Amino acid sequence: MFINKKNERISFSSTQTRFDYPDFLEVQVKSFQEFFQLKTTPDNRRDEGLYKVFQENFPITDTRNNFVLEFLDYQVDPPRYSIDECIERGLTFSVPLKAKLKLYCTDPEHEDFDTVVQDVYLGTVPYMTDKGTFIINGAERVIVSQLHRSPGVFFGQSVHANGSKLYSARIIPFKGSWIEFATDINNVMYAYIDRKKKLPVTTLLRAIGYESDKDVLEIFDLADEIKVSKAGLKKVVGRRLAARVLKSWVEDFVDEDTGEVVSIERNEVIIDREIVLTEDHIDEIIDAGVKAILLHKEDQNQQDFAIIYNTLQKDPCNSEKEAVLHIYRQLRNAEPPDEATARDVIDKLFFSDKRYDLGDVGRYRINKKLGLNIEIDTKVLTKEDIIEIIKYLIKLINSKTDVDDIDHLSNRRVRTVGEQLFGQFGVGLARMARTIRERMNVRDNEVFTPIDLINSKTLSSVINSFFGTNALSQFMDQTNPLAEMTHKRRMSALGPGGLSRERAGFEVRDVHFTHYGRLCPIETPEGPNIGLISSLCVFAKITDLGFIATPYRRVTDGRVDLSDDGVVYLTAEEEEGQIIAQANAPIDADGYFINQKVKARLDGDYPLVDREEVILMDVGPNQIASLAASLISFLEHDDANRALMG
Incomplete structure (x- = not known):
């Protein structure tokens, strides 16, 4: 017997793969x-x-x-x-x-x-x-x-029983408490801590340092500050107040236990917000010793930010101290011993690296989504994150941006x-x-x-x-x-921290266009696990951040780069908006497309484009399939269910 005889392998494929297979293990x-x-x-x-x-x-x-x-x-x-x-x-x-x-x-x-x-x-x-x-x-x-949901921020949408759309932003950390910002049917924005404790979002803003109505409104550039004087106030009669007019004074009293004189700052609301300023209010404001008042800006963008005014109306707090104590009561269902303890609890929740960690992935995703330049080493939430998330949510409410697709592979990692x-x-x-x-x-x-x-x-x-x-x-x-090999390359959405068979809906199990070249659409078990357990595609790799990347050849002015240096690995996020030609598009010996029009792929669509428009090209026709599926000869002629049996 000729044990060492090398059989010549004959390939019947119409397109030759010019790319080496990676190490499957x-x-x-x-x-x-x-x-x-x-x-x-x-x-x-x-x-x-x-x-x-x-x-x-x-x-x-x-x-x-x-x-x-x-x-x-x-x-x-x-x-x-x-x-x-x-x-x-x-x-x-x-x-x-x-x-x-x-x-x-x-x-x-x-x-x-x-x-x-x-x-x-x-x-x-x-x-x-x-x-x-x-x-x-x-x-x-x-x-x-x-395969689980990546840490980071996710913007979603749900529909209330009365037909109105509700929007939410959920921050999922690698370790620590979840925080969610959501709107309700009255157009008020609330923050939910660990899915249970609910408070107006402006209370949270006050607690992190934006103490007064003025500070909150300045974040969104929503108010004009008017210095208090009789002449100045007369000019603005008829405009609406954007913030409460507060009379402040200091009260001294003797502490019975220590005998010390303690000073406490008191506030009293003289005129509530959203009230139209009249002549009668002028003397009231001057007598109260108020230095400045805030009025609504007179421009068109005000309507977009109506939710902030509505939320301020619901906000029970007027100062940072009140907000901190209010949040402590919500979280602990008890009275705080003192302000320092209450503040410590809030800091530990989101701003302490011992208790809270976004991880490299979480920070990268938040920076990418919100266009921030915060250091990748900053693994805790920052004030900037919270403000930008609220601003993005307001854009979402006003239909100026889209919600996230939870099944997109840029939102799931390995x-x-x-x-x-x-x-x-x-x-x-x-x-x-x-x-x-x-x-x-x-x-x-x-x-x-x-x-x-x-x-x-x-x-x-x-x-x-x-x-x-x-x-x-x-x-x-x-x-x-x-x-054996297939088992080692398997991806499961089940397990601790993942989905459960009973809760997983149809969308999670379905094939998504970002699975192309990353997760095999064919190889998945029949039965209750269908779509929850899948297999890595032949050429797919996992990046340092845990996202699945697939290789493409670069194309410039209708010419495919056939060298080894011309291959680039892209994650689902990086692939967005790229026009990609199929591997079987005919090319000549120099790499130029033979046909003027090329069948291509653009996100979830398959347009016919000019060859000069193509940016990338698949490395092989079996790129879409897993190792096991790509071993089936003439797979494209096979019935889908029969391919699955293989």
């Missing part, structure tokens, strides 16, 4: 390697993956800040058993994880306490084989990538193995940090080392339960090599 292997960063030296490690988890959870201090446990570095020892031994003996193919920790004392009373640097064993961690699988208790398992492990290590190390803190508090006067503080089972138990019980950790399909 890259989606698994690259993600895992970037998580562990074992090939980079400790000094050169990027702030991501396992290194980032350690940085987020360390240093750990006791309650009195006497002892500090710092993280220096981590290392992985070689596995104890080989892959074959693990399969044979029913073991987990894992590596011991060790961290170099430094314990020192900041309290001068503990002079006898020496700084200790130790390598501490944190437990064993399942390690990926070269084939992109894990061996857990002797069985090969695969961590399926999850959580690969590395990111899922990042979440699990985060949970495990946070638990470990809690026990370390407790042990530090107990061992007050003793001499102890990092090893005494750490229980290695804490982290291992979290990681092992993830590999053993998580919905996305699946027993590998080993029917044949193709089934």
Whole structure:
């Protein structure tokens, strides 16, 4: 038998693919390697993956800040058993994880306490084989990538029972509380915190520093400020007030407990907003000692911002302090002890990087959507974000822009193995940090080392339960090599933080035009999971931010760039508005389109365009299909259901 005889492969395709196939396992292997960063030296490690988890959870201090446990570095020892031994003996193919920790004392009373640097064993961690699988208790398992809604801001629309359209903007963070801005049937805008606590959006603006009506109206350039004088006020009689006229004074009273004299600022509304100024009001305003009043601007744009005036009417607060206390009451259903505590609660919700994190993706999406230039390192919300979101929502209400398409692939991203492990290590190390803190508090006067503080089972138990019980950790399909490969390239919208079969509607499951070259429209299971589980297309790659990109060749003035440098990978967002020719469009040896008119694709449409208008071209006819579907010969002549069976 001629085992090594190479059979000549004959291609019957009418269009030859001039593009090399990528490494099909890259989606698994690259993600895992970037998580562990074992090939980079400790000094050169990027702030991501396992290194980032350690940085987020360390240093750990006791309650009195006497002892500090710092993280220096981590290392992985070689596995104890080989892959074959693990399969044979029913073991987990894992590596011991060790961290170099430094314990020192900041309290001068503990002079006898020496700084200790130790390598501490944190437990064993399942390690990926070269084939992109894990061996857990002797069985090969695969961590399926999850397709979930990307962090960022989403603008949506719903229809009320009475037929009026309601608009909303939802900010979804990587970690932290959700905040939603929504309109109601009375044309008032509310902010919802964690989907339950509701308050007028102007109350939130006051709490973040836009204290007076004047400050709020100035954000949107809605009012004219008029200095108070008899002559000046007479000129503006007949115009409507944009803000309340407040009389302010300071009241002193003696605190019964301390005997101190305390001053409190009092406000009284003399004339409410939206009232037309008359001659009678002039003396009232002057007597109250008001310095300036705010009037509606006399231009056409006022109508667009009617919602801001309506919201101010509903706003129960007049100052920053009142707004902060009001939000605290809404969130906690209790009276705040003092203003500082109330402010602290609000700051922790959205402006503290410990509690709130938009992630790289969230910040990138918000900047892109709202046209902001905020630093990518700013992972918390800023005042600018909130104001721009409100302005965008007002544009939406006035039909000056469109709502987001939730099924567009620029709004969905992939959580690969590395990111899922990042979440699990985060949970495990946070638990470990809690026990370390407790042990530090107990061992007050003793001499102890990092090893005494750490229980290695804490982290291992979290990681092992993830590999053993998580919905996305699946027993590998080993029917044949193709089934194995397909399983590793699968994308699931199910699992923790994703959709559930019962709740997923028709739109989520449907094929979207952005799936072209990214997710296969053919390969999806029949039954309850249809459309929720899909497969990555042959040439598709996953970007650093987790979006799926597909390759195209550049086209200039009707000439296709056939060199390797002429290939560009585009995400769904980058592809918007591009005119793309099909891979089977006839071209000559130099890359020029033969026909004057070329059949092309523009977002969800298929126009016939002049060859000079084409910007990009598909790299191959099988670009649209997954690995398994593209192996079906003459796929285009096959019945859709039969292709699915393949």
